[in-house]
Amino acid sequence: MSLQDPFTDLKIERQDSGFYKGYNLPIALVSKIAVSLLVLWALVWPLSANDTLRSWKSGLLSEFNIFYDLSVALFAFFLIVLAIIPATGRMRLGCDDERPEFTNFSWFSMMFGAGLGVGLMVYATAEPLGLWETNPLTVSGEVAAKSQDAITGAYRYTFLHTGFHAWAIYVVTGLSLAYYAYTRDMPLTIRTALTPLLGEYSNGVAGHVIDILGVVATILGVAVTIGYGVSQLVDGAFLITSADWLMDGVMKPSTAGLIVALATVMVMSTLSAVSGVGRGVKYLSNLNLILSLVLLAVFIVFGSFAFALTTYGQALVDYIINFVPLSLQAYGPMSEVEFASALPPEAAPFVAELFPAATDAWGTRDSFLAGLSGETAALPDTAKHAAYEAGIPGRLFGWQSGWTTFYWAWWIAFSPFVGLFLARISRGRTVREFILGAVIAPSLVCFAWMTILGGSAIDLELNGDANGAILSASTTATLFVTLSQMISGHMLVIVSFMCVVLTMTFLVTSADSGILVMNTIMSGGVEETGVMHRILWGGLLTLVIGTLLIAGGGGLEALTNSMIIGALPFSVVLLLMCVALGKAMINDLRRARYDESPAKR
Template sequence: MSLQDPFTDLKIERQDSGFYEGYNLPIALVSKIAVSLLVLWALVWPLNANDTLRSWKSGLLSEFNVFYNLSVALFAFFLFVVALLPATGRMRLGGDDERPEFTNFSWFSMMFGAGLGVGLMVYATAEPLGLWQSNPLTMSGEVAPKSAEAIQGAYRYTFLHTGFHAWAIYVVTGLSLAYYAYTRDMPLTIRTALTPLLGEYSNGVAGHVIDILGVVATILGVAVTIGYGVSQLVDGAFLITSAQWLMEGVMKPSTSGLIAALALVMMMSTLSAVSGVGRGVKYLSNLNLILSLILLAVFVFFGSFSFAIRIYGQALVDYIVNFIPLSLQAHSPMSQSEYAAALPPEAVPFVAELFPGATDAWDTRDSFLAGLSGDVADLPDTTKQAAYDAGTPGRLFGWQSGWTTFYWAWWIAFSPFVGLFLARISRGRTVREFILGAVVAPSLVCFAWMTILGGSAIDLELNGDADGAILTASTTATLFVTLSEMISGHLLIIISFMCVVLTMTFLVTSADSGILVMNTIMSGGAEKTGVMHRVLWGGLLTLVIGTLLMAGGGGLEALTNSMIIGALPFSVVLLLMCVSLAKAMINDLRRARHEENETET
């Protein structure tokens, strides 16, 4: 007896006329209302919004840090199993005789454009340098921070954050959407990926909720990306112009500078989104690639290229060897009672004084010991050392939630956008080609970018040439400070200006692509959407970023907190996508086997 045919009768109601013509009204209205309420909250009660988001994020990480990290591990393992199994790996995203729409070169080039964005511009130097100072190996006392030995740990976790796990998040969404779109002729929208589980319920409230979560995740992911980007934009503009109004305090972008940069970026993004993918996004993506190669060449010729190449090979081997242990690392917060149980008996009476510093992920052993006073300072050195070591689990949790989980939330929030993009360019590929090509190839590009740019920054600090200048720079200023240590004069001004332009174009392509994707989801998978709605969402996105920046006092805390919170429900959607895709593939293989048996008989 044959299996029941898969559910493909997806009917997403769209308005026939009026302002919302072509859109699903519940998705569009609920998404806009949710975003508008966030804007009003941050605008009218900025301090309350910032404090509440901080509290929610803290509580969420305490309960769900393990969930976030093990979920991402599951995504990676699931995809590699699907790719390596002969039956599922050879399945084609399209008809049996269909071949890829794009050549391998074009396909890899477009994935390069998707993977190399504002995040890599901001973190290419800042992340390896930051992890060189603090990573699980330094916190456990295995190696000394800022030493030659600490480079291995720095790149082990840099590759973790930008490698196979990270791209697996995008590919889960992309493969799920491509599989149903090209083998079952279904629309490219988020709810499609859960039709094997939801069935006819996909056409109702459940389907609407899934798509709304996709819209909210996308807007928060894009908002954080643009928030970091405009901060780097202001840093670069200050370096070139020395305009004092762009900065406040010690090299911190001013709120007025951030808002001015945001307004410029979003105006250009909205104009690009209105012009459509074929014109705006296409031309800007080509410009991005050219400027990226020029920047890479600057680091190759003036940076520490031989040092970076050596790091690349060693770090790649180390990452692969430690892939499974890295996947399964998931830390929970440490309570004061757990800490007390790990202390030497003579230190237990001082647990309240010792606990905060010993479990602070951003505090060093030396600063912890130097900060002790009174009777605690009179404890034997061995006891004080043991008190610090007892807090290692707490420090590991704080570090993981501040670094790794932040990244996973960012990638998850961005996955509807990049997943849809990957699906659109992968028709005709086999499942194995899609998974290995979209997980491995972009990861290797990200690794090269991180080692060439970040390796130069580390080498400058390691050999003493930078004398701490790069280490003390803010996250978004690190790239420009690194450049100033490598080159000078007119060349520095030219390259810095080019970096500002590159950051600008990355911001514009991220924002306009996000606007287009949000409209695609709200219109039930339609590629062509209303111009006024793109303009409206451009304005809403600007307000979200601007109000959360002001709520954070010009900082990015409110933005990142809201993203970590908003990404949690969509991480559940991604897990359901894995279950749904596994069910669909198994049943499709059973149907194909049954049809073969029927033909033979």
């Protein structure tokens, strides 16, 4: 008996005339209103906005940290199953005889630039170095921070944050959208991915809500990326020009510097977005990849390449061996009652004094002991150490929610943008090719960046050459400080200038791709959208980033808190995408078998 034909009658109403011609009015208006309200809130009441966002983020992580972490594990395992099963892996995103639109080089460079370009520039040195100082192995006391033994944990979690799990988030979105768009000829928009579950309800309010969540998540994800990127731009510009107005204090970008850098990036991004994917984004992405290879060569020649090469192999094996345990590692908050139950009797009366310090993920045993005073300081050494050990679950939760979950929220918020962008450039590829090309290949390149650039920074600190200079640098300044420890003179200026250009092109690529994707969602999947709307959304995106930077006092806290909050509802959409895609593939395979059966013939 044949299956019922899949639901493909997706009718997204578009305006026939006026300013919103070609756009779905509810999606466009609600998205703009939501973004405008966020801008006004952050602009008129910056302190209130920052404090409220911080409180919301804290409460959300207490309740949903485990949900975030296990959801990402599910995405990775889901894609592994699809790639391994022969029937699903050989399905083609398009007609059976269709071939890819872009060459592998252009496909990879666009994917690389949009997916993690700015993140690599900011975190290639900062991430491994930061995790060398603090990771679950150091937090639990298994190894000493900033030691030779701590390198294993540093790269285990660096690879977790930038590897298969992370890219799986993008690919779940991209594969879902591409599958329906190119095998069922449906619109390339977020709601399409849930049509196997929603059916005709996709044409109503439910569909509008899903697309709006995609737009809002995209704005917040792109905003955080650009926020970090412009901060690094200012750091690099200061190193080259020594202009005092760019900095506010020691290696902290000034608000004025950030706003000027932001305005420059967004003007260039909007101009590139107007030119479209085939020209602006494609050419910038190719330039990004070439300049990235040049920067990589600088670190290979002048950095600690032997250290990086050894670390890469060992860390990759360690990551693969620990893939399943890392996937299922999720912690909940620790209560004072739980902490008290693990204390020795002599320390039990001092729970209130001991609990905050013992569960502080960013402290150390030495700082915990040094911070004790009065009666707690007079406790026996065994009781003090036992109290610190009792706080391990709380410290692990604090570390994970502040580090790993922050990354998962960032990747999830970025996934509507990168996923839809991946879908647009991946027509004609098989499911297996899409998964391997967009999960495995970028991960291996990210690992190389993290070990070559980050390994050089760690080696300079480990052998004492940097003397703490890199460790004391801000996140966005770490790359430039590492370069200053490796090279000097005119060459340092030239390479630093190249890094500024590379960061700029990565930012422009991310922002213009985000603008194109937001317009695609609001137009119901139409790829060629109105120029004025691209310009308008470029302006709105600039206002979101600028006002949240001001609300954060020139820092990135308000931006990151907004993103973590906004990513939660879209993580539910991603889980539903997995269910919907699994259902669609199973039913399509059953239909194909029925059509080829003797009874059918």
